[in-house]
Amino acid sequence: MKSFLKLSLIAALAFATVARAEDVIEISKTYVPGSTPPIKVNISGFTGEVNEVLNFDLYVMGFINVPADQAQFLISGSNNGSVQGTVTDRAVASVSTGAGNVNRVTGYTRLNKAYTGGSLRRQAHAFADDIVLTLTGTKGIAQTKIAFKSAAAGSGEIYVSDFDGHNAQAVTHDGAIVAAPTWVPGRLALYYTSYRLGSPNIFHHDLSSGSRNAFARYPGMSTSAAVSPDGSRVAMILDKSGNPELWVCNADGSGLKQLTRTPEDESSPCWSPDGKWICYAGKQGGVRGLYKVSASGGAAQRIYTRGAPNPSEPDWSPDGKWIVFTSQTGGFQIHVVPAEGGTSTLLVDGEDPSWAPNSRTVVFAKRSGGSRRLSLLDVPTKQVKDAARISGSNSQPSWAK
Amino acid sequence: MKLIKLTAMLALALAMTFAATGCKRKVLNPTPLPGQRAGTPGGTGPQFGGDTGVPLRQDDSAIGKQPGGGELPTNWSRETVNTDAARFEAQTVYFALDSHQVRDTERMKLETVAAAMNSQPNLLLIIEGHCDERGTEEYNRALGSQRALSLREELVKAGISGQRILTETYGEDRPAVQGHNEAAWSKNRRGAFIAATPK
Secondary structure, three states: HHHHHHHHHHHHHHHHHHHHHHHHOOOOOOOOOOOOEEEEEEEEEEOOHHHHHHHHHHOOOOEEOOOHOOOOEEEEEEEOOOEEEEEEOOOEEEEEOOEEEEEEEEEEEEEEEEEEEOHHHHHHHHHHHHHHHHOOOOOOOOEEEEEEEEEEEEEEEEEEOOOOOOOOOOOOOOOEOOOEEOOOOOOOOEEEEOEEEEEOOOEEEEEOOOEEEEEEEEOOOOEEEEEEOOOOOOEEEEEOOOOOOEEEOOOOOOOOEEOOOOOOEEEEEEEOOOOOOEEEEEEOOOOOEEEEEEOOOOOOOOOOEEEEOEEEEEEEEOOOOOEEEEEEOOOOOEEEEEOOOOOOOEEOOOEEEEEEOOOOEEEEEEEEOOEEEEEEOOOOOOOOEEEEOOOOOOEEEEEEE | HHHOOOOOOOHHHHHHHHHOOOOOOOOOOOOEEEOOOOOOOOOOOOOOOOOOOOOOOOOOOOOOOOOOOOOOOOOOHHHHHHOOOOOOOOHHOOOOOOOOOOOOHHHHHHHHHHHHHHHHHOOOOEEEEEOOOOOOHHHHHHHHHHHHHHHHHHHHHOOOHHHHHHEEEEOOOOOOOOOOOOOHHHHHEEEEEEEEEEE
């Protein structure tokens, strides 16, 4: 009798799964920026910080918490001592009863996990990432890091924090102007600009050993380091030839090469994920635009950003498809354009965006009053949440990849 | 047959209960997380290895002629000179929005500085380029550089050696006047001359 019951349970669940298939919404890895609907979930059973973290993390990765009867997936669990939870489909299945076919809510469990160690906050981030991986097939970004600068009264420090701004720690203590932190891909190491020796120089800072050295210390300005995806080369803006130009060298400092030679200024280089191109903000005949140049040299090509005048601060998505950047009209707006150029899509007010490894979330700075703070944007849905802030003006975020 | 239907319904109801409460299911294989401090900056954990980097060489091959008065001097820096910010304070040059062109109304100031450089051969010059806050940060840092370099270029055209003139940029980081209006902005878009003599 017992085994008979088990068998019929399996049969019932199998039936429910088949019926559910009719209701499944395809979750695609490609998206239309700014006009993709969020995935509706219902989050229940969690409290306090764990509940806040789950809601925040899922929101900036394209989910939205809705009442259970409108949700596609039910996320439920608890955080008594440690985080545990399940993700089930909330789908309607046609079930035959003695009174004929009736629509019933069915539950197909996709994820069932518990976490130990770390803080509840870290466990909640880990659960959020597991939910995202289970439901979208893409790795979540809730356990990643960002770097940024925080400035006050003419000087500042470089900080590293969780992606949501929590657990911020200063990595410099120089009391000097700092700028443009950027991560070495796959390493706990940064390049950034500091005026600690007088003029803007680029420093390399290994965060695990604490060792730091001047990487580019030329007369005039050395700034805006950007490391190639394989870590072998560094692009930067140098004045040394007598004008701000784009330069590239090997990661050991050898092989310095000038890539642009214009009467205008270049700024904010970034790499294509295949390491072949460097995109930057430039100017031609007084008109600002985005350009790309082969990392080995050659003629620059314009990347058109129709609908977004005065583009600057480009960042190339890790999947290679998009370039997100700042457009300046009256204020500053974040736009995104296909990497080959074309018509841009307005996303939100803000500046200096940096892609997350998932190629859909970006961190950016926005002005309020006289200072800036960091915010997170899910590009497909345009969902925005402010990151935690530290005192001072927080800007120039860089997402660890 | 009726029994099968009944147990199927019972099973479904049970499954729905589990889904709704989510706490009666036995949880297998908890996922352990690393300690809270692991991987934080400033630690000594070796998981990312060491990378000390190497300073760039400063003796790379000659670069083609650029605007701005040619290559910047490498034989002196702010650390090797005494500076006097007051001497040319009245000669601070102001720029139009998003421009590094030296306006005709500002040229008298450059002539004053050039005359002083001509009459005092050991006089060196640091030019600081600054911007208002209406630009993105790194764009402004480059624009500040171009402002300083434009002033340098004018002095070079006036016969002063470019090797006597170093440029610095502060972008929007050092406003002369605090404020978020044109009165403040117009004072912040500037190039300041700092007189310098070897220590």
